[in-house]
Amino acid sequence: MSVRLAYASSVLPALSGAAYGAPFQNALLPGGIQADHVHTLWLIMLATCAVVFAAVFAAFLIALWRAPRATEETSPQTSRTTGAERGSSRAVAIGAALSTAGLLGLLVASVVTDRALAGLPLKDGIVIEVNGLQWWWQATYSPGDPARTFETANELHIPVGKPVVLKLQSPDVIHSFWVPNLAPKKDLIPGHTLTLALRADKPGVYRGQCAEFCGYQHAKMAFLVIAEEPAQYEQWEKAQRASAKEPADAAQKRGQQVFMESPCVMCHTIQGTAANAKNGPDLTHLASRTTIAAGTLxxxxxxxxxxxxxxxxxxxxTNxxxxxxxxxxxxALLTYLESLQ
Amino acid sequence: MSAAGKCRERGYARVLVCCAALVTLTACEREARRFDEPAAKSAPAEAVRLSPLQPGGAMPAPQTRNRAEDNAYAVSQGQRLFTAFNCVGCHAHGGGSIGPALMDDKWIYGHEPQNVYASIVQGRPNGMPSFAGKIPEAQVWQIVAYVRSMAGYLGSATAPSRTDSISAAGPEATRDPQTPRHTSTPQP
Known part of the structure; x- marks a missing residue:
């Protein structure tokens, strides 16, 4: 709840306003070891490219400075450049050698980063199956373990300091899972299961976004990753695994009845009721989530x-x-949905 | 070439360009995505007759035009919903299993759009559930359009051309329209 409140107070004003984004979706503020590796590589590339840019610019300025000038007797075109420029082959050789060295350096840095990313120890990791759909995210915790599995949407909770293995799938088109603060991006390819391992080392709310154009509402296909202390995570997991609360009063009862009688029931699941359709997000614990419509509202x-x-x-x-x-x-329906903590 | 010939040639070119422009316009309409289209204001239930017999000779039934049938996007949405709402559970992909086939010429309760609409909304004896209130009207019309495409009643311009699953019957867009045969007995 505190995370939710913190998020609501810090970010929700921005949701409606202009500066949507800032600190909670930022590849330059890594919140986990994987993003740290990517961030380091990014800094190396930035530094290398900055040096190259400065060197090229300096060479350009020197060339301008040393260019043969026209005098009153000669025109600029017919100056000393008619023959082979003296010393040019040495400059070209040095430039080629430096470029090769620089590129090789970047190659090594890239390979080392990839190895580091692949080297994340996955022992005792939690497994989450993530489905990218037009245009929302479905997450299944403990897949393949019927006693423990549960489903949620557009909001992942993960324990800080524990590895998380995401099994990425897509039933419709290609999407891409990207939480810049936590991990590099990974595409979701229909017909394949790809895995992405990450670990959050700092608690926080990190925004993720589909990073592969996937249709009309690609831009509004966001999600949140909430990294919290293991104890807090356990508590959340336990609450999520429970069936939905029974309606407590007359209004909630009426709301549940409306849900069952209306088109809602054709697409959504509420565990513990007759609603069991899989076409839209699982609403069993809708009220515990921060946003609706995949981070849109x-x-x-x-x-x-x-x-x-x-x-x-x-x-x-949207479907x-x-x-x-x-x-x-x-x-009544809203009262019922708000009771689904 | 004579000046007259050149002139005629230019005339032909103009006609061709106009035709091409017209074709382009139709194609646009075909793919238009009408997301907030108000539901069709029709009274299909009243328009539906379950018997061809009428005293004093049969009167032609009032026609309902299904706008979804003119639009490829709407038909493919219908195709998606046909699976999402588990129509496939009984009708399979048109070939039928515990429910009747939808891609053949036998129509127990009629093949016109309003008939199919009424069958979905009202339900039918011996197993067809009523989806009244459970599927928004616009989506029912999309499903109607897709169901009719399975028997070849939609042109190749709007019927789906290829599915993701294997189908022995081939894509809906390539099917010839069946001559509907009304029959009051469930078919094996």
Missing amino acids: PNTRGHLAGWISNPQQVKPG MPAVTLPADDLQ
């Missing part, structure tokens, strides 16, 4: 109402259809 009652009534206004082309409900029913 903050998860508040008002935004939820707008999203249900007219999702095509928020994300044109969520507009669900028109009488006002009382919509309010």
